[in-house]
Amino acid sequence: MRVRTLADISEEAVGRLLKRANKRNCSGKKKHVNISSRHDSIDTPAIGPNRNDKLDVDPRDGVEGCNRDALQKTAGEERLDGGSMQNASPENENELNDLDWEDGSIPILDSTTNLPVTIEISETPNSNRRKPSRRASAEDKELAELVHKVHLLCLLARGRLIDSACDDPLIQASLLSLLPKHLLNVSKVTQLTATALYPLVHWFQNNFHVRSSTSAERSFRLGLASALETREGTPEEIVALSVALFRALNLTTRFLSILDVASLKPDAGESEIFSQDASRLSNGIFKSSTLMVARPNKASVSPVKSFSSNAIDNICETSQRGSCKSRDSYSACDITQSEGSSVAGDLDNKMSDSLACEAGHDTSEECLTKVQGTKRKGDLEFERQLEIALSATAGVTLENKIQSNARDLDVGSRKVGSPLYWAEVYCCGENLTGKWVHVDVVNAVVDGEQKVEAMAAACKTSLRYVVAFAGRGAKDVTRRYCMKWYRIASRRVNSIWWDAVLAPLKELEAGATGGMVHMDKQQIESSTEHKKEKTSRELGNPNQDVVTGDAILHGMSTLEVVKEYGKKIDIESSVNDSFVATRSSLEDMELETRALTEPLPTNQQAYRNHQLYAIERWLTKYQVLYPKAPVLGFCSGHPVYPRSCVQTLKTKERWLREGLQVKAHELPVKELKRSVRLPRVSDPEDDECGGGNYEGTIQLYGKWQLEALHLPRAVNGIVPKNERGQVEVWSEKCLPPGTVHLRLPRVFYVAKRLEIDYAPAMVGFEFRNGRSHPIFDGIVVCAEFKDAILEAYVEEEERREVEEKKRNEMQAISRWYQLLCSIITRQRLNNRYGESSLAQTSTDIQRNSRLCAHAGVCDGDGQSRVCQQEGTHSAKLDSSSAALSEDHEHVFLTENQSFDDESLVLIKRCHCGFSVQVEEL
C-alpha cells in the first residue's frame, strides 16, 4: 500500500477545495486555474484532460462537463469568450463576476520525478463593472475559511522549505568564506547584544542586494546559491542568506515571514481585485496562458556550477555546523533541472521597476502606483503561494520554481518595501534573560520590531501571521510585532485549529533554538518590570483619556504573574525561588505578557469584540458587567472594563441544560420583554424567585447566581419526572440521581412489560412545520432495573427479529404465490383465448409453478424453495416469459443438474444458461 505523503494530502486538500469552488460555480467561467505537469500544459495539447496522472474532478459533483468544457478550450478561445462577455446579459454577468476558481485539476505528482509545475491562469478580461454587492452566504464563508487554512498550510510549508535551505552547509560555508575575518568574531561573543550585530548587518547589506530579475525554473536552494554567487536575489533569498550566515556563525537564528494569506472572510472587495486583475492581465502581463509556460533558458549557465567550484573545496574546513555529506543535497537531478528561463521582456521591465523601488526602500506613491498598476495583491499572491507550496510539498527534490512563480514574486505579489521576511537572532546579552532580536538585512534594521507593523501597514500588508521558522519547525510570534491585536484578531483563523497545526512545529522549533536560561527572583522581577515598562512606553497612546499600561494584571505582583504563567508553561521552580526556563518557554511568557498588556484602543468600535476590554454600550442583550469594576480607563467618555467582567446571562431553562440551577431567592439580573407574538403562560416556578410578576418577560440570571443542579433522587423505583411526565436529558448532569438513561429503540416496551416505572427521555427539539417538536431517545429508569431491562431487551429484540424474519418470509411466500397465480391465470387465458402455440409454454409454466407454489426466500431452514435465474440469459416470469418461450423451451437434462448435499439444493440447468434451484422439502 502506498504511503500517503504530505504532498498527497496537500494535493488532495487543494483538489477538494478547487472541486468545491467548481461545484459552486460551474456556469460562470471566470478563472481557469490549471495546475498540471508540464506535459499537460497547453503547449502539448495532444495530451488530453483524461490523462491518468491527473486528478480528475469527480463527475458526481456535477463539474465534469464544466471541467471538460474548459479543458477543451484553448487560451485564445477563452480570450474570445472574454470579449463576447461584454455583451452578456446582466444576469450572466453577475454569474461571471462571481468570485470563484474554475476547473482546477491537480496532477498526482510523483515525488521521485522532478516535473515542474505549471499554473495557467487565464481570466476573462471583461469584468470591470462592479457587481451589486451580495452578502456572503454561509457556504461562501466556509469556502473562504477553507481557502484561508489551505493557504496558511501552504505558506507554512514554504517557510519550512526556506528554513531548511538556510541550514545548507554549502551555503553557510560559502558565506563564511566571503566574510571578512574580523566579523567572524561575532561567533565568539558570549553575551551577544543587538549592537554586536550591526557590523555584520552592514557588511551584509553592502554585499548583498535585492535584485530586479529572477530566473525561474529552479529550486529554492539553487536560487539561494545563485543569489549567493551573484550577491543579488529576491528579498526572500537575501534574508534566507542572512539567516544562513548567522547560523554559520553559530548564532541561534530564525527565518521570519509574514504569512500574507487569503482573507478569512469572503471579501466583497476581492471581486473587484479579481476583475481588476483580469483587465490588467489582458493588458499584457499574462497575454496568453502560454506565457506561463517556462521557456528554455538559452543563455543558461547553471548558477551552481561556478558557485560550487570554489565553495565545495573548503566546505569541510569552514563550515562550523554542517558536514560534507550534505554536499549531496545538490542532487544531480536538481542541477540538471536548474536551467532558468528567460522572462518575457515586458515583464522584465515591470519587475525591474518594482524591485528597483523595493531595493531602494522606496515606498513613495509613485512606486506603489507603478506596482499596483501591474498587479494587485491578494489573489495572485495566493495562487503563487499555492503553487509554490504544492511543488514544495510534493517532495524535497521537487523544488522547481515555476516561471509564473518568479514572475508573480516580483511583478505583483511583492509589496514594495514591505518587510515580508527578516531574521531573528537570539541575543543572550539582551534583557538579562536574553531576547530574540529582529534583524532585517534588506532594510538594514536591527532590533526594530516595533517598526515592522508600521512598515507593513504602509505597504498594505496585513500582519495577521508572523511565523518564525527554525529546525524545520515554526512558531507564531505575531504578538511580538503586532501592537494592535484587536485589528487582526477577527482576521485570524480559529486559534484552536491554528495552535493544533503549530503544536508539532513549535516543538521542532523549540528543539532547534532551545537553551536553558537561569533566573533568580530578582532577575524575574526586574526583567518583567522592564518589559512592562517598555511595553507601556512603546504602546502607550497619547490620545487616550487614560492609559493603564498593565490593564489586566491588576493586583498581581510580577512574580505572581510569572509563576502563574509558569504553571502553564514549562518553567521549573525550585525551592529558593530561582527558575530554570527554556528560551521557548520564556518567549511564550513574553508573548503572553504582551497579549495581556495590550493598550486600550482609542475608537469605540474596537471594544465590540476586543479580547481584553469592553465598554458597556457594546454589550449584547444577554450580557452584563459583573462585577462592574475595575475601570481601566475611558474611551470617548465611556468607562472601559476588563472583558473578564462581562458575564453572559441565560434563562433558568438554559442553565438547566448545563446542569446548573439558580440559587434560591436569587432575583433575575435582567428582564427582557417577551416577543408579543409568543404569549406564554407564566412559569409557576417564577413565584419562587422573589414572588414578582414576571409574566411577559424573560428572566435572565448570571453565573454567580447558580449552584449545581439538585434533582430529586429516585426513590422506591420511581423516576422523578417533570410536569409532562418526562425527563429532559440535555446531558448526563440532568439525570436525576439514581437513574440511568437507556438510549435503545423500543426499550420502553420492555419497561412497560416488566411493569418498571420509566420516563421518556427528551433529548432536544426539532423544528418542523413552523413548530418545535420534542425529540425522544430512549427512556430513563432507576439504576437498579438497568440490568434486568437490558437482559429482557436482548431477549425481546431476538424474539422480535425472529418474528420479523418470519413475517418477511410469509410476505415473500405470499407475493410469490400471488405472482405465480397471476401467471397461471394469464396462461390459462392465453390458452383459452390466445394463440394455440402458447399451449406448450403454459404447460411449462404450470410445471414451474408446481415447483414454486410454496416457494419462499431460502433461509436454510429446509422448508422452502427458491426459483432463481442464473447466468446471462434474461428470463422473466412475467408476461415476457411467453415471448421468451416462443424462441426457446427450457430443457433440464439430468446430466446437467447438480445436487448440493449440504444445502440440499438441486440445480437444474438448461443449455441456454437458465437454471433453477430446487430445494426439496
Next chain:
DNA sequence: CTGCGAAAGGTAGCTTTGACGTTG
C-alpha cells in the same frame, strides 16, 4: 484621503411540547 461613528439594511440563528386523517 483616512478613520471613526452612527445608521441602515439584511442575514443567520434561535425559537422550543399539534392536529388530523388513515391504517391496522
Next chain:
DNA sequence: GCAACGTCTTTGCTACCTTTCGCA
C-alpha cells in the same frame, strides 16, 4: 373503538454583521 403512524407545512423575531454615509 383505539392506538399507532404519517402528513400537513415550511415561523418569525432579532442580534449581529456589514455596508454606507457624513464628518473631522
